[in-house]
Amino acid sequence: MKTLHLFRFVLFVTFSAGLLGGCQDDPGPGAFATVETSSMSDVTPISATGGGTVADAGGSPVSSRGVVWSTQHNPTADLLTKTDDGTGEGGFVSLLTDLVPGTTYYVRAYATNGTGIAYGEEVTFLANEPFTTLDNALMAKMNELSIPAVSLAIVRNERLVYAQSYGYADKEANQVAANADRYRIASLSKPITAIAILKLSETGTLSLDDAVVGANGILGNDFGAPPVGSDKDKITVRHLLNHTSGWINLPDDPMFRAVNLTQAQLISDLLANRPLAYAPGAHDEYLNFGYCVLGRIIEKVTGQSYEAYTKAMLAPMGITDMQIAGNTWEARLPGEVKYYQTEFSPYSMNVARMDAHGGWVASATDLARFMVRIDRGTHVPDIVSSSLQTMYFKDNSWVHSGSLPGTSSLLVRLDNTFSFVVLANTRTEDNYNRILQELYTIVREQILMRGAWPSYDLFEK
The missing domain is CATH 2.60.40.10 (Immunoglobulins)
Incomplete structure (x- = not known):
């Protein structure tokens, strides 16, 4: 991811x-x-x-x-x-x-x-301003890239002005995609975890500069004591948020190996056996494992499970259907799409173990609800205040993506006016970023080309 x-x-x-x-x-x-x-x-x-x-x-x-x-x-x-x-x-x-x-x-x-x-048979439609050019462009791209289903949500001035779904949530069952469909969102889980940490920081529950492990760390020696002289006791919460802990994904990404190990066993193993490649804070390298540890920090300081605390944080936003995914086809959630990938089964991963870095299931509309609470806009109160001047949240425009076998996801702050969410139930295996880049380009260009916009707010429907 x-x-x-x-x-x-x-x-x-x-x-x-x-x-x-x-x-x-x-x-x-x-x-x-x-x-x-x-x-x-x-x-x-x-x-x-x-x-x-x-x-x-x-x-x-x-x-x-x-x-x-x-x-x-x-x-x-x-x-x-x-x-x-x-x-x-x-x-x-x-x-x-x-x-x-x-x-x-x-x-x-x-x-x-x-x-x-x-x-x-029943047909469903939304009494909405026509978005025919956008619809046609997305469906053509879906056909080109063999994407079974896509869900889209567009926000303008913190109002949901377009929500649409295309294709089939389950081809074999002839189940047409709907806006209520839920998808694994992969690394879009990270902004959710980051906001949870920033919220705890603003309330004084923790400091971003707190050490994570060791005698003075939030987690102490819960997962074993860091080896003397390893510098692992110098890793802070901020380092994990910014992917600068010093760990890297060599020889592998720990979150995708040994699928039967628990989160605690993985953390203990890395603390004991994987040295830091860089001093904490010295090098930026994307690390799923760091957000796994952030999930355990949330559990330690709140006394709740990561999922329970985060769901309680999301509920006041009107988000009540987000959950941590199951791993298998049999463990899929109600309203969850079917995932398609020929190269690797989407149902052979330990997605639940990925919770804080890649385990959430959500609809496009719920992710749009989340976005308007972190976008620094003036119409809807943000969930945190000064903390949104940190990380990428401070940028005028930013893109966060997620990718797993069977999943491609985008959460985009296009500018001070627009943001959008795109979810799909497959990915381009030869180039994980291709489907993300092409769907991003289509939606961005269509938003910037459009003149008149609806005045209603679909969040209120």
Whole structure:
């Protein structure tokens, strides 16, 4: 996992299984009609075009047909929000009007015959400003790079102005991607851990210049005493945050070996057996292991598990669905996408052990909620104050990325106005950064090219 430092859809449509033969009245003899729901088009904040096809009239003539929509799943034809688009078999076009901007709607085509009312599959869309160029560009790139699913969230002036998902969260199950889908976010876990540490620093629970291990360290000798003369007792919290502890990923990245070892066993092993390559503070080298240790510091000073403390920190932001990942397909979380990688199984890693450096599962929208609380903007209060003048958080623009087999993730502060999140359920194996760089470039360019922006805030929906 590497941080990409500063280098500086279309249509929200998902499908779920609809009730094909949902009769509203006592059925008469015969068969229900067969009806299909069309995808939505020409979506605006207040209107959209839909429709459907009556493929088979069933046991008697179709006396009415159209679409019905609601803000709840599986709308039925007894609602007032429906169209009446003629009779008989064949295709029809429906106009949905009087929509509320920024609202998600669920739509089903219906057809009535003598047996009752039949429904097509459910289609979901967001009454939103069209982002057709962006949508088309992302979908073309997904096709080029064989990306099954992407979720996107764009923030402008700390308002969520676009949230969209593309492709399939699970291809084999024909599960279309949705904005509520959760992804392993890999190294996007690090900004979350960093903010937790900075918050503890601001409250005086710890100091960034506290030693980490040894007689005077926060962790003391909990994982064994550092060897005399090793300089490991000079490593501070700040060194771990800034990747300047002096450890490097040679002969390997410890977080990706010996998957059966616990975090405590890994820490004990490095303290005892891996010498520092540099004096603490003298050299910057990206180190997942350092953030693993930061997770244990959080546990030591708070008396809570890393996950429990961090979830309590996130909850006031409206973030309640972020969790530490499971390792296997069987241990996946509700609403979690399926990960795809041909070169290495995404389900053979100890992701849970990566907690503080790469173990979180989150949706794009929840990461956008996190971003507006750390972006130094003026509309939404930040979770920490002076600490945001440290590390990359102080920069006008920054990019943090995450990459694991089956996962690519981006958290971007584009400038003082815009930020965005992109999550995907695969990565380009030959060049981990390719998928990240190309998705970043598309979204950045489309944001900078766009003129008018929606005024609503999807965080409030």
